[in-house]
Amino acid sequence: MRNTKTAEPWIEQGLGPFGPAALKPYSRTRFATDGSAFLKIYVGIDPEGRRQREVATVERAALWGISVPAVLATGNDGAGSWTAFQAVDGTPCSVSTHSAIEEYIGYVVTVNRGLHRPVADATPGSGWEARRAGVVSPHQFLLDQFSPRCRSLPWWAVLSEALQPVDSHPVVRLHGDLKPEHLLIESERLHVVDWEASACGPAVLDYTDVVFHLVRDLLYEGTPPGRIPVDLLTRLPFSGPVLAWRLLLWLDRRRTHDIDLVTVHDIYRLAAEEQAASAYRSLAQTVELLRAADVPR
Structure with a gap:
Protein backbone atom coordinates (compact mmCIF):
# COMPACT_ATOMS: atom_id res chain seq x y z
CA MET A 1 0.00 0.00 0.00
CA ALA A 87 -11.89 -4.45 -6.45
CA VAL A 88 -13.33 -7.68 -5.08
CA ASP A 89 -15.78 -9.88 -6.92
CA GLY A 90 -19.07 -10.81 -5.37
CA THR A 91 -22.75 -10.01 -5.13
CA PRO A 92 -24.14 -7.98 -2.19
CA CYS A 93 -26.45 -9.84 0.16
CA SER A 94 -30.12 -9.54 -0.70
CA VAL A 95 -32.93 -8.88 1.78
CA SER A 96 -35.76 -9.05 -0.74
CA THR A 97 -37.29 -12.27 0.61
CA HIS A 98 -37.61 -14.06 3.94
CA SER A 99 -35.07 -16.69 2.88
CA ALA A 100 -32.64 -14.02 1.64
CA ILE A 101 -32.85 -12.22 4.99
CA GLU A 102 -32.25 -15.52 6.78
CA GLU A 103 -29.14 -16.08 4.67
CA TYR A 104 -27.93 -12.52 5.34
CA ILE A 105 -28.36 -12.98 9.10
CA GLY A 106 -26.33 -16.19 8.80
CA TYR A 107 -23.49 -14.31 7.12
CA VAL A 108 -23.59 -11.67 9.86
CA VAL A 109 -23.22 -14.38 12.49
CA THR A 110 -20.33 -15.93 10.54
CA VAL A 111 -18.46 -12.63 10.22
CA ASN A 112 -18.92 -11.72 13.84
CA ARG A 113 -17.89 -15.15 15.06
CA GLY A 114 -14.45 -14.46 13.65
CA LEU A 115 -14.43 -10.76 14.44
CA HIS A 116 -15.69 -10.63 18.02
CA ARG A 117 -12.82 -12.53 19.56
CA PRO A 118 -11.60 -11.44 23.00
CA VAL A 119 -8.64 -9.07 22.67
CA ALA A 120 -6.68 -8.10 25.76
CA ASP A 121 -5.80 -4.56 24.63
CA ALA A 122 -9.22 -3.59 23.20
CA THR A 123 -10.66 -0.43 24.75
CA PRO A 124 -13.84 1.43 23.74
CA GLY A 125 -13.47 3.91 20.91
CA SER A 126 -13.36 4.42 17.15
CA GLY A 127 -10.95 2.22 15.23
CA TRP A 128 -9.09 -0.83 16.50
CA GLU A 129 -6.03 0.77 18.06
CA ALA A 130 -5.36 0.29 21.75
CA ARG A 131 -6.16 3.28 23.97
CA ARG A 132 -4.74 3.47 27.46
CA ALA A 133 -4.69 7.11 28.61
CA GLY A 134 -8.13 8.54 29.31
CA VAL A 135 -10.05 5.38 28.39
CA VAL A 136 -13.81 5.92 28.55
CA SER A 137 -16.44 3.36 29.52
CA PRO A 138 -18.48 1.63 26.78
CA HIS A 139 -21.64 3.56 27.68
CA GLN A 140 -19.77 6.87 27.61
CA PHE A 141 -18.28 5.99 24.21
CA LEU A 142 -21.83 5.60 22.90
CA LEU A 143 -23.03 8.87 24.41
CA ASP A 144 -20.01 10.73 23.02
CA GLN A 145 -21.19 9.97 19.47
CA PHE A 146 -24.14 12.36 19.80
CA SER A 147 -23.90 16.00 18.87
CA PRO A 148 -23.55 18.34 21.90
CA ARG A 149 -27.12 19.62 21.60
CA CYS A 150 -28.48 16.20 22.57
CA ARG A 151 -27.30 16.65 26.16
CA SER A 152 -30.06 19.19 26.73
CA LEU A 153 -32.86 17.03 25.30
CA PRO A 154 -35.41 15.42 27.66
CA TRP A 155 -34.42 11.82 26.97
CA TRP A 156 -30.68 12.25 27.67
CA ALA A 157 -30.73 11.26 31.34
CA VAL A 158 -33.00 8.27 30.63
CA LEU A 159 -30.69 6.93 27.92
CA SER A 160 -27.52 7.61 29.92
CA GLU A 161 -28.78 5.56 32.86
CA ALA A 162 -30.18 2.79 30.66
CA LEU A 163 -26.86 2.30 28.85
CA GLN A 164 -24.72 1.80 31.94
CA PRO A 165 -25.16 -2.02 32.07
CA VAL A 166 -23.25 -2.34 28.77
CA ASP A 167 -20.11 -1.45 30.75
CA SER A 168 -20.07 -5.06 31.95
CA HIS A 169 -19.89 -6.44 28.39
CA PRO A 170 -16.50 -7.55 27.01
CA VAL A 171 -14.92 -5.08 24.58
CA VAL A 172 -14.25 -6.60 21.15
CA ARG A 173 -13.37 -5.43 17.64
CA LEU A 174 -16.39 -4.21 15.66
CA HIS A 175 -17.05 -3.73 11.96
CA GLY A 176 -19.58 -1.02 12.76
CA ASP A 177 -21.69 -1.15 9.60
CA LEU A 178 -22.59 -4.69 8.51
CA LYS A 179 -25.27 -3.71 5.99
CA PRO A 180 -26.24 -6.23 3.28
CA GLU A 181 -24.32 -4.24 0.64
CA HIS A 182 -21.13 -4.53 2.70
CA LEU A 183 -21.15 -8.34 2.57
CA LEU A 184 -20.23 -9.61 -0.91
CA ILE A 185 -20.80 -13.25 -1.76
CA GLU A 186 -18.56 -14.95 -4.35
CA SER A 187 -19.43 -18.65 -4.67
CA GLU A 188 -18.57 -19.95 -1.20
CA ARG A 189 -16.41 -16.97 -0.30
CA LEU A 190 -17.50 -13.98 1.79
CA HIS A 191 -15.87 -10.56 1.33
CA VAL A 192 -16.40 -7.77 3.87
CA VAL A 193 -16.08 -4.13 2.72
CA ASP A 194 -16.56 -0.59 4.11
CA TRP A 195 -14.66 -0.58 7.39
CA GLU A 196 -14.62 3.18 8.06
CA ALA A 197 -17.02 2.79 11.02
CA SER A 198 -14.80 0.18 12.71
CA ALA A 199 -14.55 0.50 16.48
CA CYS A 200 -14.00 -1.34 19.73
CA GLY A 201 -16.94 -1.89 22.05
CA PRO A 202 -19.55 -4.44 23.17
CA ALA A 203 -20.38 -7.01 20.47
CA VAL A 204 -24.07 -6.15 20.74
CA LEU A 205 -23.33 -2.88 18.91
CA ASP A 206 -22.66 -4.71 15.64
CA TYR A 207 -25.79 -6.83 16.01
CA THR A 208 -27.99 -3.88 16.94
CA ASP A 209 -26.73 -1.94 13.94
CA VAL A 210 -27.69 -4.85 11.68
CA VAL A 211 -31.20 -4.98 13.16
CA PHE A 212 -31.73 -1.24 13.00
CA HIS A 213 -30.66 -0.89 9.36
CA LEU A 214 -32.70 -3.90 8.27
CA VAL A 215 -35.88 -2.70 10.01
CA ARG A 216 -35.49 0.88 8.84
CA ASP A 217 -34.60 0.02 5.26
CA LEU A 218 -37.41 -2.51 4.81
CA LEU A 219 -39.92 0.04 6.12
CA TYR A 220 -38.61 2.77 3.83
CA GLU A 221 -38.88 0.37 0.90
CA GLY A 222 -42.57 -0.17 1.68
CA THR A 223 -42.67 -3.28 3.88
CA PRO A 224 -45.56 -2.98 6.39
CA PRO A 225 -44.41 -2.97 10.05
CA GLY A 226 -46.30 -6.21 10.69
CA ARG A 227 -44.25 -8.02 8.04
CA ILE A 228 -40.83 -7.23 9.47
CA PRO A 229 -39.15 -10.68 10.00
CA VAL A 230 -38.83 -10.40 13.78
CA ASP A 231 -38.42 -14.17 14.09
CA LEU A 232 -35.13 -14.01 12.19
CA LEU A 233 -33.81 -10.97 14.04
CA THR A 234 -34.22 -12.62 17.43
CA ARG A 235 -31.31 -14.90 16.50
CA LEU A 236 -28.99 -11.99 17.25
CA PRO A 237 -27.84 -10.73 20.67
CA PHE A 238 -30.18 -8.03 21.97
CA SER A 239 -30.03 -4.89 24.12
CA GLY A 240 -33.01 -2.56 24.46
CA PRO A 241 -30.88 0.43 25.58
CA VAL A 242 -28.47 0.01 22.66
CA LEU A 243 -31.44 -0.23 20.26
CA ALA A 244 -32.80 3.04 21.64
CA TRP A 245 -29.34 4.60 21.27
CA ARG A 246 -29.11 3.49 17.63
CA LEU A 247 -32.51 4.99 16.79
CA LEU A 248 -31.53 8.31 18.35
CA LEU A 249 -28.12 8.34 16.63
CA TRP A 250 -29.88 8.01 13.27
CA LEU A 251 -32.14 10.96 14.05
CA ASP A 252 -29.27 13.07 15.39
CA ARG A 253 -27.60 12.77 11.97
CA ARG A 254 -30.68 13.86 10.05
CA ARG A 255 -32.39 17.25 10.04
CA THR A 256 -32.02 19.25 13.25
CA HIS A 257 -35.68 18.98 14.22
CA ASP A 258 -36.15 15.28 13.42
CA ILE A 259 -34.92 14.09 16.80
CA ASP A 260 -37.66 16.12 18.50
CA LEU A 261 -40.23 13.74 17.01
CA VAL A 262 -39.43 11.05 19.59
CA THR A 263 -40.48 11.45 23.21
CA VAL A 264 -38.97 10.46 26.52
CA HIS A 265 -41.68 7.81 26.76
CA ASP A 266 -40.66 6.36 23.38
CA ILE A 267 -37.05 6.01 24.48
CA TYR A 268 -37.87 4.69 27.96
CA ARG A 269 -40.22 2.07 26.52
CA LEU A 270 -37.66 0.85 23.99
CA ALA A 271 -34.73 0.89 26.41
CA ALA A 272 -36.68 -0.94 29.13
CA GLU A 273 -37.89 -3.72 26.81
CA GLU A 274 -36.40 -7.07 27.79
CA GLN A 275 -37.81 -9.16 24.93
CA ALA A 276 -36.17 -8.79 21.53
CA ALA A 277 -39.32 -9.52 19.53
CA SER A 278 -41.36 -6.88 21.37
CA ALA A 279 -38.54 -4.35 21.07
CA TYR A 280 -38.19 -4.87 17.33
CA ARG A 281 -41.93 -4.49 16.80
CA SER A 282 -41.83 -1.27 18.83
CA LEU A 283 -38.86 -0.05 16.78
CA ALA A 284 -40.73 -0.79 13.54
CA GLN A 285 -43.77 1.15 14.71
CA THR A 286 -41.64 4.14 15.73
CA VAL A 287 -39.65 4.20 12.50
CA GLU A 288 -42.83 3.91 10.46
CA LEU A 289 -44.23 6.99 12.22
CA LEU A 290 -40.99 8.85 11.53
CA ARG A 291 -41.12 7.83 7.88
CA ALA A 292 -44.68 9.14 7.68
CA ALA A 293 -43.38 12.42 9.13
CA ASP A 294 -40.95 12.64 6.17
CA VAL A 295 -37.78 11.96 8.14
CA PRO A 296 -35.17 11.18 5.45
CA ARG A 297 -33.80 7.65 5.36
Missing part, protein backbone atom coordinates in the same frame (compact mmCIF):
# COMPACT_ATOMS: atom_id res chain seq x y z
CA ARG A 2 1.33 3.40 -0.96
CA ASN A 3 0.57 6.75 0.63
CA THR A 4 0.78 9.67 -1.77
CA LYS A 5 0.23 13.40 -1.76
CA THR A 6 -0.56 13.82 -5.45
CA ALA A 7 -3.47 16.08 -6.36
CA GLU A 8 -5.06 13.53 -8.70
CA PRO A 9 -4.26 10.13 -7.17
CA TRP A 10 -6.49 8.05 -9.44
CA ILE A 11 -4.55 9.33 -12.47
CA GLU A 12 -1.06 9.43 -11.02
CA GLN A 13 -1.23 5.93 -9.60
CA GLY A 14 -2.28 4.47 -12.93
CA LEU A 15 -5.35 2.89 -11.42
CA GLY A 16 -7.93 4.62 -13.59
CA PRO A 17 -9.61 5.89 -15.53
CA PHE A 18 -12.56 5.89 -13.13
CA GLY A 19 -16.22 6.25 -14.00
CA PRO A 20 -18.87 8.53 -12.49
CA ALA A 21 -19.14 8.74 -8.74
CA ALA A 22 -21.71 6.74 -6.78
CA LEU A 23 -22.90 9.09 -4.04
CA LYS A 24 -23.55 8.11 -0.43
CA PRO A 25 -24.10 10.41 2.56
CA TYR A 26 -20.46 10.25 3.66
CA SER A 27 -18.50 9.13 0.61
CA ARG A 28 -18.17 9.26 -3.17
CA THR A 29 -17.06 6.04 -4.85
CA ARG A 30 -15.74 5.75 -8.40
CA PHE A 31 -15.02 2.41 -10.06
CA ALA A 32 -12.20 1.85 -12.54
CA THR A 33 -13.55 1.29 -16.02
CA ASP A 34 -11.61 -1.99 -16.27
CA GLY A 35 -13.12 -3.21 -12.99
CA SER A 36 -9.76 -3.60 -11.24
CA ALA A 37 -10.11 -0.97 -8.52
CA PHE A 38 -12.38 1.57 -6.90
CA LEU A 39 -11.67 4.99 -5.45
CA LYS A 40 -13.38 6.14 -2.28
CA ILE A 41 -13.41 9.82 -1.34
CA TYR A 42 -14.52 10.50 2.23
CA VAL A 43 -16.84 13.45 2.82
CA GLY A 44 -19.00 14.78 5.64
CA ILE A 45 -18.17 13.78 9.21
CA ASP A 46 -14.41 13.62 9.96
CA PRO A 47 -13.28 12.44 6.50
CA GLU A 48 -9.59 12.23 7.40
CA GLY A 49 -10.24 10.28 10.59
CA ARG A 50 -12.47 7.85 8.70
CA ARG A 51 -9.81 7.41 5.99
CA GLN A 52 -7.10 6.58 8.50
CA ARG A 53 -9.41 4.31 10.47
CA GLU A 54 -10.53 2.31 7.44
CA VAL A 55 -7.02 1.82 6.06
CA ALA A 56 -5.64 0.65 9.40
CA THR A 57 -8.59 -1.65 10.09
CA VAL A 58 -8.61 -3.26 6.63
CA GLU A 59 -4.95 -4.13 6.92
CA ARG A 60 -5.48 -5.64 10.36
CA ALA A 61 -8.63 -7.54 9.35
CA ALA A 62 -6.69 -9.14 6.49
CA LEU A 63 -4.16 -10.45 9.02
CA TRP A 64 -7.06 -12.05 10.90
CA GLY A 65 -8.01 -14.01 7.76
CA ILE A 66 -11.04 -11.89 6.84
CA SER A 67 -11.40 -11.33 3.10
CA VAL A 68 -11.21 -7.57 2.53
CA PRO A 69 -10.31 -5.33 -0.43
CA ALA A 70 -6.58 -4.58 -0.50
CA VAL A 71 -5.52 -0.93 -0.11
CA LEU A 72 -3.66 0.15 -3.25
CA ALA A 73 -3.02 3.80 -2.35
CA THR A 74 -4.31 6.38 0.09
CA GLY A 75 -3.81 10.05 0.83
CA ASN A 76 -5.08 13.42 1.95
CA ASP A 77 -4.53 16.24 -0.54
CA GLY A 78 -6.28 18.68 -2.83
CA ALA A 79 -8.69 15.94 -3.85
CA GLY A 80 -9.67 15.39 -0.21
CA SER A 81 -9.22 12.27 1.91
CA TRP A 82 -9.27 9.22 -0.32
CA THR A 83 -8.32 5.56 -0.63
CA ALA A 84 -7.99 3.38 -3.72
CA PHE A 85 -8.91 -0.26 -3.12
CA GLN A 86 -8.47 -3.35 -5.22
Whole structure:
Protein backbone atom coordinates (compact mmCIF):
# COMPACT_ATOMS: atom_id res chain seq x y z
CA MET A 1 0.00 0.00 0.00
CA ARG A 2 1.33 3.40 -0.96
CA ASN A 3 0.57 6.75 0.63
CA THR A 4 0.78 9.67 -1.77
CA LYS A 5 0.23 13.40 -1.76
CA THR A 6 -0.56 13.82 -5.45
CA ALA A 7 -3.47 16.08 -6.36
CA GLU A 8 -5.06 13.53 -8.70
CA PRO A 9 -4.26 10.13 -7.17
CA TRP A 10 -6.49 8.05 -9.44
CA ILE A 11 -4.55 9.33 -12.47
CA GLU A 12 -1.06 9.43 -11.02
CA GLN A 13 -1.23 5.93 -9.60
CA GLY A 14 -2.28 4.47 -12.93
CA LEU A 15 -5.35 2.89 -11.42
CA GLY A 16 -7.93 4.62 -13.59
CA PRO A 17 -9.61 5.89 -15.53
CA PHE A 18 -12.56 5.89 -13.13
CA GLY A 19 -16.22 6.25 -14.00
CA PRO A 20 -18.87 8.53 -12.49
CA ALA A 21 -19.14 8.74 -8.74
CA ALA A 22 -21.71 6.74 -6.78
CA LEU A 23 -22.90 9.09 -4.04
CA LYS A 24 -23.55 8.11 -0.43
CA PRO A 25 -24.10 10.41 2.56
CA TYR A 26 -20.46 10.25 3.66
CA SER A 27 -18.50 9.13 0.61
CA ARG A 28 -18.17 9.26 -3.17
CA THR A 29 -17.06 6.04 -4.85
CA ARG A 30 -15.74 5.75 -8.40
CA PHE A 31 -15.02 2.41 -10.06
CA ALA A 32 -12.20 1.85 -12.54
CA THR A 33 -13.55 1.29 -16.02
CA ASP A 34 -11.61 -1.99 -16.27
CA GLY A 35 -13.12 -3.21 -12.99
CA SER A 36 -9.76 -3.60 -11.24
CA ALA A 37 -10.11 -0.97 -8.52
CA PHE A 38 -12.38 1.57 -6.90
CA LEU A 39 -11.67 4.99 -5.45
CA LYS A 40 -13.38 6.14 -2.28
CA ILE A 41 -13.41 9.82 -1.34
CA TYR A 42 -14.52 10.50 2.23
CA VAL A 43 -16.84 13.45 2.82
CA GLY A 44 -19.00 14.78 5.64
CA ILE A 45 -18.17 13.78 9.21
CA ASP A 46 -14.41 13.62 9.96
CA PRO A 47 -13.28 12.44 6.50
CA GLU A 48 -9.59 12.23 7.40
CA GLY A 49 -10.24 10.28 10.59
CA ARG A 50 -12.47 7.85 8.70
CA ARG A 51 -9.81 7.41 5.99
CA GLN A 52 -7.10 6.58 8.50
CA ARG A 53 -9.41 4.31 10.47
CA GLU A 54 -10.53 2.31 7.44
CA VAL A 55 -7.02 1.82 6.06
CA ALA A 56 -5.64 0.65 9.40
CA THR A 57 -8.59 -1.65 10.09
CA VAL A 58 -8.61 -3.26 6.63
CA GLU A 59 -4.95 -4.13 6.92
CA ARG A 60 -5.48 -5.64 10.36
CA ALA A 61 -8.63 -7.54 9.35
CA ALA A 62 -6.69 -9.14 6.49
CA LEU A 63 -4.16 -10.45 9.02
CA TRP A 64 -7.06 -12.05 10.90
CA GLY A 65 -8.01 -14.01 7.76
CA ILE A 66 -11.04 -11.89 6.84
CA SER A 67 -11.40 -11.33 3.10
CA VAL A 68 -11.21 -7.57 2.53
CA PRO A 69 -10.31 -5.33 -0.43
CA ALA A 70 -6.58 -4.58 -0.50
CA VAL A 71 -5.52 -0.93 -0.11
CA LEU A 72 -3.66 0.15 -3.25
CA ALA A 73 -3.02 3.80 -2.35
CA THR A 74 -4.31 6.38 0.09
CA GLY A 75 -3.81 10.05 0.83
CA ASN A 76 -5.08 13.42 1.95
CA ASP A 77 -4.53 16.24 -0.54
CA GLY A 78 -6.28 18.68 -2.83
CA ALA A 79 -8.69 15.94 -3.85
CA GLY A 80 -9.67 15.39 -0.21
CA SER A 81 -9.22 12.27 1.91
CA TRP A 82 -9.27 9.22 -0.32
CA THR A 83 -8.32 5.56 -0.63
CA ALA A 84 -7.99 3.38 -3.72
CA PHE A 85 -8.91 -0.26 -3.12
CA GLN A 86 -8.47 -3.35 -5.22
CA ALA A 87 -11.89 -4.45 -6.45
CA VAL A 88 -13.33 -7.68 -5.08
CA ASP A 89 -15.78 -9.88 -6.92
CA GLY A 90 -19.07 -10.81 -5.37
CA THR A 91 -22.75 -10.01 -5.13
CA PRO A 92 -24.14 -7.98 -2.19
CA CYS A 93 -26.45 -9.84 0.16
CA SER A 94 -30.12 -9.54 -0.70
CA VAL A 95 -32.93 -8.88 1.78
CA SER A 96 -35.76 -9.05 -0.74
CA THR A 97 -37.29 -12.27 0.61
CA HIS A 98 -37.61 -14.06 3.94
CA SER A 99 -35.07 -16.69 2.88
CA ALA A 100 -32.64 -14.02 1.64
CA ILE A 101 -32.85 -12.22 4.99
CA GLU A 102 -32.25 -15.52 6.78
CA GLU A 103 -29.14 -16.08 4.67
CA TYR A 104 -27.93 -12.52 5.34
CA ILE A 105 -28.36 -12.98 9.10
CA GLY A 106 -26.33 -16.19 8.80
CA TYR A 107 -23.49 -14.31 7.12
CA VAL A 108 -23.59 -11.67 9.86
CA VAL A 109 -23.22 -14.38 12.49
CA THR A 110 -20.33 -15.93 10.54
CA VAL A 111 -18.46 -12.63 10.22
CA ASN A 112 -18.92 -11.72 13.84
CA ARG A 113 -17.89 -15.15 15.06
CA GLY A 114 -14.45 -14.46 13.65
CA LEU A 115 -14.43 -10.76 14.44
CA HIS A 116 -15.69 -10.63 18.02
CA ARG A 117 -12.82 -12.53 19.56
CA PRO A 118 -11.60 -11.44 23.00
CA VAL A 119 -8.64 -9.07 22.67
CA ALA A 120 -6.68 -8.10 25.76
CA ASP A 121 -5.80 -4.56 24.63
CA ALA A 122 -9.22 -3.59 23.20
CA THR A 123 -10.66 -0.43 24.75
CA PRO A 124 -13.84 1.43 23.74
CA GLY A 125 -13.47 3.91 20.91
CA SER A 126 -13.36 4.42 17.15
CA GLY A 127 -10.95 2.22 15.23
CA TRP A 128 -9.09 -0.83 16.50
CA GLU A 129 -6.03 0.77 18.06
CA ALA A 130 -5.36 0.29 21.75
CA ARG A 131 -6.16 3.28 23.97
CA ARG A 132 -4.74 3.47 27.46
CA ALA A 133 -4.69 7.11 28.61
CA GLY A 134 -8.13 8.54 29.31
CA VAL A 135 -10.05 5.38 28.39
CA VAL A 136 -13.81 5.92 28.55
CA SER A 137 -16.44 3.36 29.52
CA PRO A 138 -18.48 1.63 26.78
CA HIS A 139 -21.64 3.56 27.68
CA GLN A 140 -19.77 6.87 27.61
CA PHE A 141 -18.28 5.99 24.21
CA LEU A 142 -21.83 5.60 22.90
CA LEU A 143 -23.03 8.87 24.41
CA ASP A 144 -20.01 10.73 23.02
CA GLN A 145 -21.19 9.97 19.47
CA PHE A 146 -24.14 12.36 19.80
CA SER A 147 -23.90 16.00 18.87
CA PRO A 148 -23.55 18.34 21.90
CA ARG A 149 -27.12 19.62 21.60
CA CYS A 150 -28.48 16.20 22.57
CA ARG A 151 -27.30 16.65 26.16
CA SER A 152 -30.06 19.19 26.73
CA LEU A 153 -32.86 17.03 25.30
CA PRO A 154 -35.41 15.42 27.66
CA TRP A 155 -34.42 11.82 26.97
CA TRP A 156 -30.68 12.25 27.67
CA ALA A 157 -30.73 11.26 31.34
CA VAL A 158 -33.00 8.27 30.63
CA LEU A 159 -30.69 6.93 27.92
CA SER A 160 -27.52 7.61 29.92
CA GLU A 161 -28.78 5.56 32.86
CA ALA A 162 -30.18 2.79 30.66
CA LEU A 163 -26.86 2.30 28.85
CA GLN A 164 -24.72 1.80 31.94
CA PRO A 165 -25.16 -2.02 32.07
CA VAL A 166 -23.25 -2.34 28.77
CA ASP A 167 -20.11 -1.45 30.75
CA SER A 168 -20.07 -5.06 31.95
CA HIS A 169 -19.89 -6.44 28.39
CA PRO A 170 -16.50 -7.55 27.01
CA VAL A 171 -14.92 -5.08 24.58
CA VAL A 172 -14.25 -6.60 21.15
CA ARG A 173 -13.37 -5.43 17.64
CA LEU A 174 -16.39 -4.21 15.66
CA HIS A 175 -17.05 -3.73 11.96
CA GLY A 176 -19.58 -1.02 12.76
CA ASP A 177 -21.69 -1.15 9.60
CA LEU A 178 -22.59 -4.69 8.51
CA LYS A 179 -25.27 -3.71 5.99
CA PRO A 180 -26.24 -6.23 3.28
CA GLU A 181 -24.32 -4.24 0.64
CA HIS A 182 -21.13 -4.53 2.70
CA LEU A 183 -21.15 -8.34 2.57
CA LEU A 184 -20.23 -9.61 -0.91
CA ILE A 185 -20.80 -13.25 -1.76
CA GLU A 186 -18.56 -14.95 -4.35
CA SER A 187 -19.43 -18.65 -4.67
CA GLU A 188 -18.57 -19.95 -1.20
CA ARG A 189 -16.41 -16.97 -0.30
CA LEU A 190 -17.50 -13.98 1.79
CA HIS A 191 -15.87 -10.56 1.33
CA VAL A 192 -16.40 -7.77 3.87
CA VAL A 193 -16.08 -4.13 2.72
CA ASP A 194 -16.56 -0.59 4.11
CA TRP A 195 -14.66 -0.58 7.39
CA GLU A 196 -14.62 3.18 8.06
CA ALA A 197 -17.02 2.79 11.02
CA SER A 198 -14.80 0.18 12.71
CA ALA A 199 -14.55 0.50 16.48
CA CYS A 200 -14.00 -1.34 19.73
CA GLY A 201 -16.94 -1.89 22.05
CA PRO A 202 -19.55 -4.44 23.17
CA ALA A 203 -20.38 -7.01 20.47
CA VAL A 204 -24.07 -6.15 20.74
CA LEU A 205 -23.33 -2.88 18.91
CA ASP A 206 -22.66 -4.71 15.64
CA TYR A 207 -25.79 -6.83 16.01
CA THR A 208 -27.99 -3.88 16.94
CA ASP A 209 -26.73 -1.94 13.94
CA VAL A 210 -27.69 -4.85 11.68
CA VAL A 211 -31.20 -4.98 13.16
CA PHE A 212 -31.73 -1.24 13.00
CA HIS A 213 -30.66 -0.89 9.36
CA LEU A 214 -32.70 -3.90 8.27
CA VAL A 215 -35.88 -2.70 10.01
CA ARG A 216 -35.49 0.88 8.84
CA ASP A 217 -34.60 0.02 5.26
CA LEU A 218 -37.41 -2.51 4.81
CA LEU A 219 -39.92 0.04 6.12
CA TYR A 220 -38.61 2.77 3.83
CA GLU A 221 -38.88 0.37 0.90
CA GLY A 222 -42.57 -0.17 1.68
CA THR A 223 -42.67 -3.28 3.88
CA PRO A 224 -45.56 -2.98 6.39
CA PRO A 225 -44.41 -2.97 10.05
CA GLY A 226 -46.30 -6.21 10.69
CA ARG A 227 -44.25 -8.02 8.04
CA ILE A 228 -40.83 -7.23 9.47
CA PRO A 229 -39.15 -10.68 10.00
CA VAL A 230 -38.83 -10.40 13.78
CA ASP A 231 -38.42 -14.17 14.09
CA LEU A 232 -35.13 -14.01 12.19
CA LEU A 233 -33.81 -10.97 14.04
CA THR A 234 -34.22 -12.62 17.43
CA ARG A 235 -31.31 -14.90 16.50
CA LEU A 236 -28.99 -11.99 17.25
CA PRO A 237 -27.84 -10.73 20.67
CA PHE A 238 -30.18 -8.03 21.97
CA SER A 239 -30.03 -4.89 24.12
CA GLY A 240 -33.01 -2.56 24.46
CA PRO A 241 -30.88 0.43 25.58
CA VAL A 242 -28.47 0.01 22.66
CA LEU A 243 -31.44 -0.23 20.26
CA ALA A 244 -32.80 3.04 21.64
CA TRP A 245 -29.34 4.60 21.27
CA ARG A 246 -29.11 3.49 17.63
CA LEU A 247 -32.51 4.99 16.79
CA LEU A 248 -31.53 8.31 18.35
CA LEU A 249 -28.12 8.34 16.63
CA TRP A 250 -29.88 8.01 13.27
CA LEU A 251 -32.14 10.96 14.05
CA ASP A 252 -29.27 13.07 15.39
CA ARG A 253 -27.60 12.77 11.97
CA ARG A 254 -30.68 13.86 10.05
CA ARG A 255 -32.39 17.25 10.04
CA THR A 256 -32.02 19.25 13.25
CA HIS A 257 -35.68 18.98 14.22
CA ASP A 258 -36.15 15.28 13.42
CA ILE A 259 -34.92 14.09 16.80
CA ASP A 260 -37.66 16.12 18.50
CA LEU A 261 -40.23 13.74 17.01
CA VAL A 262 -39.43 11.05 19.59
CA THR A 263 -40.48 11.45 23.21
CA VAL A 264 -38.97 10.46 26.52
CA HIS A 265 -41.68 7.81 26.76
CA ASP A 266 -40.66 6.36 23.38
CA ILE A 267 -37.05 6.01 24.48
CA TYR A 268 -37.87 4.69 27.96
CA ARG A 269 -40.22 2.07 26.52
CA LEU A 270 -37.66 0.85 23.99
CA ALA A 271 -34.73 0.89 26.41
CA ALA A 272 -36.68 -0.94 29.13
CA GLU A 273 -37.89 -3.72 26.81
CA GLU A 274 -36.40 -7.07 27.79
CA GLN A 275 -37.81 -9.16 24.93
CA ALA A 276 -36.17 -8.79 21.53
CA ALA A 277 -39.32 -9.52 19.53
CA SER A 278 -41.36 -6.88 21.37
CA ALA A 279 -38.54 -4.35 21.07
CA TYR A 280 -38.19 -4.87 17.33
CA ARG A 281 -41.93 -4.49 16.80
CA SER A 282 -41.83 -1.27 18.83
CA LEU A 283 -38.86 -0.05 16.78
CA ALA A 284 -40.73 -0.79 13.54
CA GLN A 285 -43.77 1.15 14.71
CA THR A 286 -41.64 4.14 15.73
CA VAL A 287 -39.65 4.20 12.50
CA GLU A 288 -42.83 3.91 10.46
CA LEU A 289 -44.23 6.99 12.22
CA LEU A 290 -40.99 8.85 11.53
CA ARG A 291 -41.12 7.83 7.88
CA ALA A 292 -44.68 9.14 7.68
CA ALA A 293 -43.38 12.42 9.13
CA ASP A 294 -40.95 12.64 6.17
CA VAL A 295 -37.78 11.96 8.14
CA PRO A 296 -35.17 11.18 5.45
CA ARG A 297 -33.80 7.65 5.36
